Amino acid sequence: MRSTALRMRASMLLAATLLPFSALADAMYLQLKDVGSDVDAAGLAAATVAERTRYGIEEALKTSSTQAILMDPRHEGAPDLTLSAKVTRAGEKYRLTYQLATTHEPVRTKTLAYEFVNPSLSDKGSVAMAQALLAEAQKLEAASAEVPVVAAAEVPVASSGEAGSDANWEGYSQRSDAPAEGMGQDSTGRAQETEAPRRGGGRTNLDLGVALGFNSPSGIFGGELEFRATPVLGLNLSGGTGAWGLRVGPVVRLYPLGETRTSPFLEGGMSFNMGGKSTTTLTFNGESEEFTTDKLLTPVATLAVGMRQSMGPMYLGLRVGWGFRLREDNWRTADGRDPNLLDDLDIATSQHGGFLCSVTLGVSVF
Numbered sequence: 001m002r003s004t005a006l007r008m009r010a011s012m013l014l015a016a017t018l019l020p021f022s023a024l025a026d027a028m029y030l031q032l033k034d035v036g037s038d039v040d041a042a043g044l045a046a047a048t049v050a051e052r053t054r055y056g057i058e059e060a061l062k063t064s065s066t067q068a069i070l071m072d073p074r075h076e077g078a079p080d081l082t083l084s085a086k087v088t089r090a091g092e093k094y095r096l097t098y099q100l101a102t103t104h105e106p107v108r109t110k111t112l113a114y115e116f117v118n119p120s121l122s123d124k125g126s127v128a129m130a131q132a133l134l135a136e137a138q139k140l141e142a143a144s145a146e147v148p149v150v151a152a153a154e155v156p157v158a159s160s161g162e163a164g165s166d167a168n169w170e171g172y173s174q175r176s177d178a179p180a181e182g183m184g185q186d187s188t189g190r191a192q193e194t195e196a197p198r199r200g201g202g203r204t205n206l207d208l209g210v211a212l213g214f215n216s217p218s219g220i221f222g223g224e225l226e227f228r229a230t231p232v233l234g235l236n237l238s239g240g241t242g243a244w245g246l247r248v249g250p251v252v253r254l255y256p257l258g259e260t261r262t263s264p265f266l267e268g269g270m271s272f273n274m275g276g277k278s279t280t281t282l283t284f285n286g287e288s289e290e291f292t293t294d295k296l297l298t299p300v301a302t303l304a305v306g307m308r309q310s311m312g313p314m315y316l317g318l319r320v321g322w323g324f325r326l327r328e329d330n331w332r333t334a335d336g337r338d339p340n341l342l343d344d345l346d347i348a349t350s351q352h353g354g355f356l357c358s359v360t361l362g363v364s365v366f
Contacts, residue, residue: 027069028137028138028141029068029069029078029079029081029311030069030071030080030081030083030137031070031071031081032050032082032084033082034085035050035053035084036085036086036087037049037086038087038088038089039088043121044094044119049087050085053098053129055123055126056126056129056130057134059126060127060130060131060134064131064134068134078103078261078310078312080103081100081102082103083098083099083101085097092117093115094115094116096114097113098112100137102140104260104261108143109140112133112136114129205227206227206365207225207226207228207315207363208362208363208365209223209224209226209317209363210223210362211238212359214355214357215356216238216319216356216357217238217251217356218360219247220240220243221240222238222241223240224237224238224317225237231259232254232256234253236253237250237251238251238271242273243352244273244295244352245274247271247352249269249270249300249302250269252267252268253266254266254267261309262307262309262310264305264306264308265306265307266305267302267306268301268302269302270299270302271302271352272299273295273297273300274297275297276295277292277293277295278292278293278295278343278346278347280293280340280342280346281342291333291334291337291343293331293332293334293343293347294331294332294333294334295330295347295350296332298325298327298330298351299326300323300325300326301323303322304320304321304356305319306318306319306321310364313363314362315364316359316360317360318358318360319356321355322354322355322356323352323354325351331347
């Protein structure tokens with residue numbers, strides 16, 4: 001009875017814990033990956049350009065209707081889009097070229113270039129560029145969900161604004177000059193939206209998560225470690241505490257759709273329940289007597305289906321399935337006596353087997 005009450009409380013706690021994270025699933029995740037500079041000016045050094053870019057995006061998001069989250073640059077998670085930047089010389093001027101790229105197929109890119117005279121980036125200029133980047137990012141993310149079409153996109157260049165001044169940033173002129181080195185371009189020098197083999201928005205190499213469940217390989221409370229050997233194959237190690245003692249189990253997961261933001265999976269594995277000792281107490285005529293039962297090592301085969309939802313650097317995992325207990329004679333009384341009513345009830349309710357479910361909240365390490 002106590003075991004059942006504990007499971008109910010764990011389920012209620014799980015629902016309350018995960019509710020705030022459910023709203024993050026639809027946000028667009030943007031990560032600044034690579035920033036380079038070919039100029040010596042301190043105001044346009046790579047580190048400075050990265051800092052000014054992050055500032056501009058954070059400020060632009062405060063007034064933008066775009067639902068986006070700027071990921072920590074040190075986190076190698078799974079963004080929806082990546083942003084790279086390069087500063088070069090353009091005659092007497094400086095050129096700052098940004099490139100946006102989606103991380104899920106079909107991969108699309110968009111390049112925005114700005115020319116200016118002053119070797120620095122003002123607050124207003126940084127925010128204005130960020131507003132244009134967010135607008136293009138939203139278009140790319142929306143277009144990637146449609147039928148893939150390879151299309152050339154002009155490289156917008158600020159016609160008269162200067163990033164180091166408070167000039168007007170609304171007017172752009174199209175220009176066929178080649179973008180910064182390393183950025184995609186077609187035969188005319190224009191930036192191009194391209195498709196290329198790249199890992200999807202749900203990409204991950206190693207996942208770490210905490211889990212709550214019922215009859216699951218990770219126990220009532222436990223953890224999961226998963227290594228994605230290939231886009232369709234995950235090697236998972238689950239473990240935790242269950243009603244039949246500590247539990248650990250190797251699991252293999254098959255992801256039919258590969259590495260996508262919403263990725264269903266099929267799962268099969270083993271769960272080894274380590275067992276332990278259970279004590280029941282009977283009171284008769286005012287006298288109490290304790291009875292001890294040894295719960296023995298019990299292997300359980302598990303089959304399940306589930307879903308992994310990528311949420312930027314985090315992920316949410318759900319699974320339901322069935323456990324097949326492979327050992328029935330898995331208990332004995334300490335003194336060889338026949339089990340009493342309380343023993344039978346304890347053994348029946350704490351066995352691992354039958355319907356299983358769990359929910360996992362974790363982070364993609366790399």
